[in-house]
Amino acid sequence: MKKHTSLRKHLVSNVLLVMVIQLILLVFVWQTMSNPNLWISGLLIIGNAVILWVVVNALKPISEVLHALDIGVNSFNDKDFSITIEKQQYTEFSSIINIYNDLAKIMRDERMAIYQRELLLDTVIQSTPVALILTDNHDHIVYSNHAAKTLLNQKKSLEGMSFVDIYQHMPQALMEATANKQDGLVTEKLNDETIVYHLNYQAFTLNKQQHNLYLYKNLTSDMSRKESEIWKQVIRLISHELNNSLAPISSLTNSAKKIIVSGDNLHMLPDMLDTISRRSAHLHQFIEQYAHFARLPKPHKIQVELRPFIQTISQLCAVETVTRFEADNLFCDPAQIEQVLINLIKNAKESGSALNGVLLEIYQSSQHLTFAVSDQGKGMTEQQLLQAILPFYTTKSKGTGVGLALCNEIVIAHGGKLKLENQKQGGLKVAFTLALATKSQA
Known part of the structure; x- marks a missing residue:
């Protein structure tokens, strides 16, 4: 494990060492030399040069760390978080280097998490049956999925293409709905087959620019399935209403027969017949509602x-x-x-x-x-x-x-x-x- 030292201690100790050596030499020159002033001036110049060299070399790690930080921060602007800085031997830089390395690691982890989420979202969007098309403020396609390519009958990538040029090849009703940015159901007839789409349009701002999102869902198969379910529900409903009316009618009819045969309680017959009449009228009204829908006449304009x-x-x-x-x-x-x-x-x-x-x-x-x-x-x-x-x-x-x-x-x-x-x-x-x-x- 590398032992950290203090830059200040290193700098001070080196400067003091030079000064001590310089002082010893000055004493020696003063006592032994015949012309000490010249020697002293020379020693002072050499000593100051040595001190300057020591200071410059001592400050070199600061320059290296600042240069590394400059490169690292600029790499953040380029969305590159892979650069880390090696720890220096001086404790003064440990804190800021640790902060930078920790920040770079957090950014790398966040970017990886975002990338994985985007990959998952793109996988889901590409596999959904809903056709998705995102355009910029110039109506150029910036994102689409496989369902959109199928809807527009395109084999190559749609990104970068003009959406206005492409949707001209859509079925007429769907093309008009797209051009008008209509939101709701669109019915189209193709080869005597009715196809129902649900178009959802939204405008929003992305990266400070206007974008348009179009979502197309083919509801034909869903509606056919639901129509089948509804017809089953209708059959159950009609069966329920028929049973509710026919069961008491059958019971009252049998009771009336017994009364007529026996000759007893003949006074109950009118009430029974009234009840049968009411249930029959209710059943007739119920069936008539459905029959009216089935035989709706053409409008007489x-x-x-x-x-x-x-x-x-x-x-x-x-x-x-x-x-x-x-x-x-x-x-x-x-x-x-x-x-x-x-x-x-x-x-x-x-x-x-x-x-x-x-x-x-x-x-x-x-x-x-x-x-x-x-x-x-x-x-x-x-x-x-x-x-x-x-x-x-x-x-x-x-x-x-x-x-x-x-x-x-x-x-x-x-x-x-x-x-x-x-x-x-x-x-x-x-x-x-x-x-x-x-x-x-x-």
């Missing part, structure tokens, strides 16, 4: 005067209405659109929102009219938003799951799309947009 139509809805549903449009007419099936609005307002009122928190907005954008119903309820989870418009999916304990799906079918038949989103201030907003009446339709 006519020219509708907007203001009287909206006033009727507002009065019928007793809801606050805000309008911002200049158009006079809308080309639609008034009965079906009225049914959609009534259902949406009814859902908003049942969301847990205060009645004065339910709002119907109708506003115009170019040649389109948007209807939006918002509430101040608890909103929906991300999973519920993705499934809300699927047939027979419901978040209500006594719901049938037909309402929103029926509304969506009506809106789609009118060339629109039902959109659901949580509001920043709380609650849910459900909106759809329809084209205004053209001159040929008016």
Whole structure:
């Protein structure tokens, strides 16, 4: 183990040694030489030169340590933490050298940990089925994964390429959604097959520069699986309702037969028949709800005067209405659109929102009219938003799951799309947009 000494002690001892030797020589010259002044001057010059040499050599370790620290700190700027400094023999430098070496080790360990985390994150991102594309403020791709290359039908690396040039080769609906930085579901038809994507767009600052993140998820297989699950749920639900109605009807029918045969307790027959009638009516109403969804007629579109139509809805549903449009007419099936609005307002009122928190907005954008119903309820989870418009999916304990799906079918038949989103201030907003009446339709 190397023994550390004090630089100050080393320097002082060497200087004192030179001074003692110089003093001895001066005494010797003074007593023995015939011309001592000349000799004394020469000895002083030589002694001072020796002292200067001792000081310079004693300070050399300081210069070496400072040079090593300069190289080491500059290497930190280059993100190189591999340089360490050997310990010097002087105790004055031990502390600062230990601090530097400890700092370099911490930085090396941190960099290795970050590298391992980045490697793990990159492995996860590359293996995920969600297509991920990150672009800079010039719309050049700076990061992507394998799913993105598959989505864009590219075999080579996407990094450095212009995203605007690449997404032109996407399916039409997905390309338009990407160009508009749309956030939500996108439906595309390819070879008579309907494909549903979920596009999520986010803008954020990275390294003091604007970046854009696009996430594409193909929901087609997930929705097919969920539709299968929902159909199984529908079968269980219908079976449950049928059993709940048919079991008491069968029991009451057998009891009525026994009463008729025996002739006893004939006064109970009217009550039994009334109960059978009520259960039959309930069963008929239950089946009719589902049958109505299955046989939704095509919309009978006519020219509708907007203001009287909206006033009727507002009065019928007793809801606050805000309008911002200049158009006079809308080309639609008034009965079906009225049914959609009534259902949406009814859902908003049942969301847990205060009645004065339910709002119907109708506003115009170019040649389109948007209807939006918002509430101040608890909103929906991300999973519920993705499934809300699927047939027979419901978040209500006594719901049938037909309402929103029926509304969506009506809106789609009118060339629109039902959109659901949580509001920043709380609650849910459900909106759809329809084209205004053209001159040929008016």
